[in-house]
Amino acid sequence: MIFSLISIELSKIFRKWRTYIGFLAIAILVPIIQIAMLVEGEKSINFMTRNLQQSFIFVGNLLNGYLISYAILNALVVHIPFLITLVAGDLLAGEATAGTYRILVTRPVSRFKIVFSKFLGGFIYTNLLVLFLAVMSLGIGLLVFGVGELIVIKNVNILILSRTDVFWRFILAYGFATLSMTVVLALAFLFSSLVENAIGPIVSTMAIIIVFVIISALDIEFFQSIRPYLFTNYMQSWRSLFDDPIDIQDIIKSALVLISHVIFFFGATVFIFNKKDILS
Amino acid sequence: MKNLNEIIILVITLTTITFPQTNDPDAILKKVLDSFNKVQDYEVNVNIKVDVDFLKVPDTEAKIYFKQPDKVHFESETFALLPREGFDFSPSALLKKKYTAFYVRQDTLDNIITSVVKVIPLGETDEVILSTLWIDKSQNVIRKMESTTKTNGTFAIELKYDLTNLNYPLPSMMIFSFNIDKTNIPMGFSGDLSTRSGKKKKDNKPTTAGKVYVSYSNYKVNIGIPDIFFESKKK
Numbered sequence: 001m002i003f004s005l006i007s008i009e010l011s012k013i014f015r016k017w018r019t020y021i022g023f024l025a026i027a028i029l030v031p032i033i034q035i036a037m038l039v040e041g042e043k044s045i046n047f048m049t050r051n052l053q054q055s056f057i058f059v060g061n062l063l064n065g066y067l068i069s070y071a072i073l074n075a076l077v078v079h080i081p082f083l084i085t086l087v088a089g090d091l092l093a094g095e096a097t098a099g100t101y102r103i104l105v106t107r108p109v110s111r112f113k114i115v116f117s118k119f120l121g122g123f124i125y126t127n128l129l130v131l132f133l134a135v136m137s138l139g140i141g142l143l144v145f146g147v148g149e150l151i152v153i154k155n156v157n158i159l160i161l162s163r164t165d166v167f168w169r170f171i172l173a174y175g176f177a178t179l180s181m182t183v184v185l186a187l188a189f190l191f192s193s194l195v196e197n198a199i200g201p202i203v204s205t206m207a208i209i210i211v212f213v214i215i216s217a218l219d220i221e222f223f224q225s226i227r228p229y230l231f232t233n234y235m236q237s238w239r240s241l242f243d244d245p246i247d248i249q250d251i252i253k254s255a256l257v258l259i260s261h262v263i264f265f266f267g268a269t270v271f272i273f274n275k276k277d278i279l280s
Numbered sequence: 281m282k283n284l285n286e287i288i289i290l291v292i293t294l295t296t297i298t299f300p301q302t303n304d305p306d307a308i309l310k311k312v313l314d315s316f317n318k319v320q321d322y323e324v325n326v327n328i329k330v331d332v333d334f335l336k337v338p339d340t341e342a343k344i345y346f347k348q349p350d351k352v353h354f355e356s357e358t359f360a361l362l363p364r365e366g367f368d369f370s371p372s373a374l375l376k377k378k379y380t381a382f383y384v385r386q387d388t389l390d391n392i393i394t395s396v397v398k399v400i401p402l403g404e405t406d407e408v409i410l411s412t413l414w415i416d417k418s419q420n421v422i423r424k425m426e427s428t429t430k431t432n433g434t435f436a437i438e439l440k441y442d443l444t445n446l447n448y449p450l451p452s453m454m455i456f457s458f459n460i461d462k463t464n465i466p467m468g469f470s471g472d473l474s475t476r477s478g479k480k481k482k483d484n485k486p487t488t489a490g491k492v493y494v495s496y497s498n499y500k501v502n503i504g505i506p507d508i509f510f511e512s513k514k515k
Contacts, residue, residue: 052335054432055460055490057367059342060359149338149359160359162338244336 005113009121013087016094022083022129030072030136034144037068048153064148065141066166070242072137077177077235080129081184081209082202087125088188089201091118092273096196101278115193115273119266122185130178138170152242159244169241176238176255183231183258184209186265193269193276231261305381305397308415309371315420315449316371321347321505322450325498330361332460332490337361344496349376351510363456363492365407365435371422374411378402389414389423407431421449433459433487448501456492 013019037044041063046053049062092115095101104114150161161169184205191201212232215223227233237254240247328340342356350373354362384396394414401408407429414424419441426436435458442452 051461052361053364055364055458056361057364058359059354059356059362062359157334157336160335160337160361163358165338 001109002113002117005109005117006120006124009091009117010124012094013091013121013125016087016090018086018090019125021086022080023132025083026076026129026133026136029076030133030140033072033075034068034137034141037063037071038144041068045151049151049158052158061146061148062151062160063145064150064163065138065143065145066148066150066163066170068141068145069134069137069170070150070152072133072141073173073177073238076133077180077238078213080133080177080181082206083129084126084181084184085188085202085205088122088185089192089205090198091122091189092192092269093195093198093201094192097198105278111274112270115266115270119186119189119269122189123182126181126185127178130174130181133177134170134174138174150242154239154243159242161242161244173238173241176241176251179255179258179262180235180238183235183261183265186262186269190265190269190272193272231258234258303383303395305383305399308383308395308397308417309375309381309399309413311417311420312371312415312422312449313375317348319346319348319448319450320502321345322448323500323503323505324450324496327495327497328360328362329493329495330490331493333488335361335490345505345509346370347505347507347510348372351507353510361492363435363458365427365429365432365458367456367494369425369437369454374399374425377406384412387414389416392416392423393418394423419443419449435459448499450496450499450501452496454494454496456494458490458492459487460490461487 045062045067049058052058090097095104105111147163149163150166152159152161187208188201188205191204192198195201209232212230216227216230216233216236234254234257237251240251240254323343323345326342326344328342330337338358340356340358340360342354342360345351345353345355350368350370352368354360354367379402380400382398382400384398387394387396394416397413397415399411399413401411408427409430411425411427413422415421416423421441421443422439424436424438426434428434435456438455438457439451440453440455441449443449
């Protein structure tokens with residue numbers, strides 16, 4: 001039963017053109033970044049490492065598929081939430097907009113199963129979007145730029161990771177990025193259960209993420225006490241996977257915080273939807 | 281910079297007049313050069329280990345090709361950081377240009393008696409303005425070198441030899457020590473822009489000391505590497 005519900009939800013998701021905006025955006029943006037790197041990447045690396053190059057000669061290829069993928073992941077992880085909310089915000093509110101809410105809940109399926117199948121449909125979309133990002137940036141990046149050591153600049157430290165020590169970090173990083181995006185999905189899904197138009201959940205979710213990201217990014221003493229309570233603070237923890245040694249405790253803690261947010265947002269959605277008076 | 285060279289020469293000249301030298305620096309350096317000239321070319325495997333507090337780099341396996349007097353080619357399948365000054369160090373490269381040398385004193389280095397000789401390059405375009413050499417007169421090899429450069433501060437090279445297994449004056453290990461500017465490392469496109477950890481910089485010193493350890497193994501000496509090899513690699 002649940003599988004057929006999920007497949008129905010997936011067919012609904014992939015029948016809407018907005019679902020493809022995310023894939024299209026990634027398909028356009030990633031090659032643009034890759035072309036820019038092909039043209040200007042060497043210059044950027046020289047600029048990044050100009051101090052180091054006063055003392056060292058660099059031998060080898062630092063402009064490689066791993067560096068490009070790392071840069072893309074850094075840049076897009078902040079923007080991908082918008083692409084997630086486009087679909088997630090429409091999952092429940094879209095039914096209200098289309099006037100199909102009442103038909104949906106009169107079917108012999110529990111409300112929990114409806115919410116659960118919709119959420120899983122959104123979760124599959126989120127996974128596919130991150131997978132598409134991984135294939136576009138890492139797959140094409142490695143094909144075009146080749147394999148090499150990954151240079152990571154963090155605060156005042158420079159870390160160069162061996163080429164044999166990078167791929168598994170990317171797999172885990174994309175996995176963590178998926179978890180982060182699932183929080184966004186769950187939040188937009190929660191807002192979607194409250195309203196009857198998808199615009200509200202999309203804008204509200206993005207507004208929350210933008211405000212939280214700005215508070216997290218500002219290095220002001222006042223915000224330091226607030227930061228641990230912002231889920232966006234933990235969404236960037238995939239970066240710790242590119243440390244040496246990796247702070248596993250920190251990553252597990254961040255993953256648990258994000259999972260608990262997903263459970264809370266999803267639980268709240270189920271609660272609201274169960275109590276909801278369907279009028280449309 | 282010319283004035284600085286003149287001051288250094290004057291100070292060392294006065295010192296050597298006050299404490300008359302008992303060793304001829306040119307003769308000492310010539311013996312080192314003659315000994316090194318037994319090596320026409322070589323190919324050697326190297327392991328490079330970088331030790332700088334803000335920099336973490338995996339150890340690199342590479343190959344160095346050398347041909348007299350100063351042709352050097354470096355080959356590595358992986359990324360490598362090489363000390364800008366000193367990686368291509370050889371006595372012939374150091375002493376091929378015009379210089380003035382002064383014997384300073386005798387010193388003991390790792391229980392080896394060495395002669396300390398200061399070498400001042402006379403060319404105005406040279407990056408190095410002063411080098412101090414610790415020369416092992418019994419083996420005619422340089423055990424240590426400290427150089428002051430115009431733009432990159434001071435660096436030191438310690439050379440260790442395994443002369444029982446190798447009949448040529450080629451090092452088995454080179455330790456390159458230097459100071460590196462750690463300020464203004466920019467947040468590049470792969471930089472961590474987050475302040476989540478709230479970690480502050482550990483200290484605000486603008487420079488930090490660093491070391492590069494180069495271990496040499498499997499020397500192939502005088503194998504007749506053609507000049508064209510270095511030219512083709514340059515391209």
